[in-house]
Amino acid sequence: MPSEKSVYLPDKALSKNAYVSSFAEYKEMHNKSIDNPEEFWGDIASQFYWETPFKYDKFFRYNFDVRKGPIYTKWFDGATTNICYNVLDRNIRNGHGDKIAFYWEGNHPDDYSRLTYKNLLVEVCKFANVLKSKGVKKGDRVAVYMPMILEAVITLLACARIGAVHSIVFAGFSADSFSERISDCEAKVLVTADGVWRGEKFLGLKTICDQAMDKCARNGHNVECCIVVSHLCRVTTPNRIPNQNKKINMKEGRDIWWQDIVPNASSSCYPEWVQAEDPLFMLYTSGSTGKPKGVLHTTGGYMVYAATTFKYVFDYKPNDVYWCTADIGWITGHTYVVYGPLANAATSILYEGTPFYPDNDRFWVIVEKYKVNQFYTAPTAIRALMKFDSDLVKRHNLSSLKVLGSVGEPINPEAWMWYYKLVGSEKCSIVDTFWQTETGGHVLTPLPGAIPMKPGAASTPFFGVQPVLLDESGKEIEGEGEGYLVFPRPWPGIMRTLFNNHERYETTYFSKFPGYYCTGDGARRDSDGYLWVTGRVDDMLNVSGHLMSTSEVESVLTEHYGIAEAAVVAKPHPIKGECLYCFVTTTEAVVFDGKLLAELKQHVRERIGPFAQPDVIHNAPALPKTRSGKIMRRILRKVAINDRDVGDISTLAETNVVEQLFANRPATA
Numbered sequence: 191m192p193s194e195k196s197v198y199l200p201d202k203a204l205s206k207n208a209y210v211s212s213f214a215e216y217k218e219m220h221n222k223s224i225d226n227p228e229e230f231w232g233d234i235a236s237q238f239y240w241e242t243p244f245k246y247d248k249f250f251r252y253n254f255d256v257r258k259g260p261i262y263t264k265w266f267d268g269a270t271t272n273i274c275y276n277v278l279d280r281n282i283r284n285g286h287g288d289k290i291a292f293y294w295e296g297n298h299p300d301d302y303s304r305l306t307y308k309n310l311l312v313e314v315c316k317f318a319n320v321l322k323s324k325g326v327k328k329g330d331r332v333a334v335y336m337p338m339i340l341e342a343v344i345t346l347l348a349c350a351r352i353g354a355v356h357s358i359v360f361a362g363f364s365a366d367s368f369s370e371r372i373s374d375c376e377a378k379v380l381v382t383a384d385g386v387w388r389g390e391k392f393l394g395l396k397t398i399c400d401q402a403m404d405k406c407a408r409n410g411h412n413v414e415c416c417i418v419v420s421h422l423c424r425v426t427t428p429n430r431i432p433n434q435n436k437k438i439n440m441k442e443g444r445d446i447w448w449q450d451i452v453p454n455a456s457s458s459c460y461p462e463w464v465q466a467e468d469p470l471f472m473l474y475t476s477g478s479t480g481k482p483k484g485v486l487h488t489t490g491g492y493m494v495y496a497a498t499t500f501k502y503v504f505d506y507k508p509n510d511v512y513w514c515t516a517d518i519g520w521i522t523g524h525t526y527v528v529y530g531p532l533a534n535a536a537t538s539i540l541y542e543g544t545p546f547y548p549d550n551d552r553f554w555v556i557v558e559k560y561k562v563n564q565f566y567t568a569p570t571a572i573r574a575l576m577k578f579d580s581d582l583v584k585r586h587n588l589s590s591l592k593v594l595g596s597v598g599e600p601i602n603p604e605a606w607m608w609y610y611k612l613v614g615s616e617k618c619s620i621v622d623t624f625w626q627t628e629t630g631g632h633v634l635t636p637l638p639g640a641i642p643m644k645p646g647a648a649s650t651p652f653f654g655v656q657p658v659l660l661d662e663s664g665k666e667i668e669g670e671g672e673g674y675l676v677f678p679r680p681w682p683g684i685m686r687t688l689f690n691n692h693e694r695y696e697t698t699y700f701s702k703f704p705g706y707y708c709t710g711d712g713a714r715r716d717s718d719g720y721l722w723v724t725g726r727v728d729d730m731l732n733v734s735g736h737l738m739s740t741s742e743v744e745s746v747l748t749e750h751y752g753i754a755e756a757a758v759v760a761k762p763h764p765i766k767g768e769c770l771y772c773f774v775t776t777t778e779a780v781v782f783d784g785k786l787l788a789e790l791k792q793h794v795r796e797r798i799g800p801f802a803q804p805d806v807i808h809n810a811p812a813l814p815k816t817r818s819g820k821i822m823r824r825i826l827r828k829v830a831i832n833d834r835d836v837g838d839i840s841t842l843a844e845t846n847v848v849e850q851l852f853a854n855r856p857a858t859a
């Protein structure tokens with residue numbers, strides 16, 4: 191049992207009914223998952239439908255050591271299945287056909303609907319037939335740029351049903367970012383909606399898609415067909431302003447309205463049986479250098495892992511109502527809005543809007559309305575909601591809640607306590623889930639009812655996961671200590687490669703420490719063996735849970751004619767977790783003024799997306815560089831937080847640069 195003072199024991203009633211009721215039981219299961227993966231995962235996998243059953247001699251193979259040959263991971267190799275069949279048809283056969291799969295809650299509280307498992311299957315089959323009629327075949331990529339509407343789920347499952355690979359891009363990325371991703375994955379078809387309201391903000395999705403497709407065409411890639419959900423006509427707008435001004439351009443021969451083609455399609459579609467190791471989807475994530483990485487997940491292992499983590503981490507019981515607020519455009523949306531819940535025949539909420547519309551208590555209104563049992567959100571949302579009067583939470587009946595989840599970045603103990611006390615009334619288990627786009631599902635997390643909680647600790651590995659901490663020389667740190675968080679072996683849901691770039695996969699994740707998958711995060715192990723993720727150890731930033739690389743933003747800033755050089759660092763931010771602090775050196779002919787500042791911010795918004803807009807742009811006539819010309823980011827991070835304790839600067843080519851930077855700090859910084 192943990193010895194630290196700030197330990198919160200799971201609620202007794204929750205423990206009693208939980209799938210895993212004690213630390214000892216967790217330990218026993220975890221040991222089995224590591225010592226005997228065939229038996230552990232085989233028992234779970236046999237609850238799914240396999241057209242060709244898996245065989246134990248080819249159950250699990252891998253190589254994580256570049257010195258021994260190419261890196262690979264294979265689970266259930268040789269078996270065939272279909273994840274759409276497993277999450278829909280199988281559940282319907284098991285008697286869940288009339289169960290609600292999703293309650294859809296619109297941006298405006300007057301808009302809501304629901305879909306049962308049976309109806310979801312009908313819609314998925316119809317759309318799968320439409321995709322087939324547009325020439326989409328097994329292995330083809332389908333790009334998706336959609337709001338949080340039921341058609342987004344239908345699109346993903348329709349792709350999975352016919353063996354096509356979905357590639358969703360978060361509908362907050364700019365046209366430039368989106369076009370780069372469409373071209374990279376060579377998408378044949380694009381699925382989108384005309385537009386969406388988020389709070390009082392309108393997003394013209396089809397217009398952004400038009401710009402992205404034009405850009406793709408200029409670069410030689412033509413999207414053959416764009417299917418557009420007519421969404422605006424069916425929603426209530428803020429202040430009920432009619433949507434009529436939102437003119438949508440439809441290009442003859444390429445663009446079709448969903449509503450013109452889907453209703454008439456056949457509602458039966460035989461699933462395509464795919465290999466367990468055939469791709470299911472790809473999802474781009476920022477790389478610390480160069481282009482975004484197309485993380486590729488396959489079918490069998492991902493299905494089993496998404497289902498298992500969902501069941502145990504949220505302790506989901508039949509008839510519970512579960513809600514994950516993540517957007518479908520991120521990995522959390524893939525695994526814990528779509529595949530994990532559906533694989534467990536769960537009832538979920540799909541919410542289109544923001545936490546702040548029409549009022550700052552919308553999350554709690556929804557929890558009360560649907561009697562939500564498991565609620566899963568990000569620390570940045572919690573910190574934003576903490577600012578408001580606690581009465582906004584207290585005036586709602588949140589007694590249905592049992593498990594509260596956190597994901598995307600470390601949760602600070604203050605936010606944890608607020609979540610635990612105010613939202614969970616000190617009876618809910620908090621699951622601080624650490625994972626990545628690459629890991630497919632949770633890898634470190636407490637289990638509700640079983641693991642005593644420490645505010646801010648991702649705590650313990652999930653089944654099949656064996657965390658290791660390494661020092662700089664690659665030596666394993668036993669017991670207490672801090673180091674690089676790595677994994678010496680795969681679990682079923684880990685990524686298999688980067689799309690079209692296995693070499694980059696090997697160098698990014700497996701070359702620093704041969705024999706290990708390297709997360710890029712640091713972690714600390716305390717005296718109780720609990721793990722605390724300390725954040726990225728590379729040049730990545732996490733802004734409101736959105737991962738991006740400093741070099742990506744730097745190269746966009748230097749595209750501007752007025753900028754000679756740029757260096758970007760992360761600065762702590764009370765709500766976003768981190769924000770972008772950008773140092774720029776202007777070209778000689780250009781004056782650093784408000785106009786330039788506005789242009790730079792706008793340029794980053796256009797090239798990457800609004801979420802990447804810099805918080806601070808600092809005029810730096812010179813940057814602190816070593817004699818060999820390397821920028822010393824350590825010093826820039828100190829300037830960003832106005833900490834003059836910069837340490838040894840004797841290796842700098844010009845030491846007076848540091849003083850100049852402190853003197854030049856913008857008033858807004």
Ligand code: PRX
Binds near residue numbers: 600
């Ligand atoms: O730095 C870690 C942080 O988010 C990164 C992964 O980001 P992404 O691939 O976008 O996936 C986010 C959703 C799974 C990690 O490398 N991170 C995520 N969850 C946590 C976290 N850091 C600390 N604690 C967490 N619970």
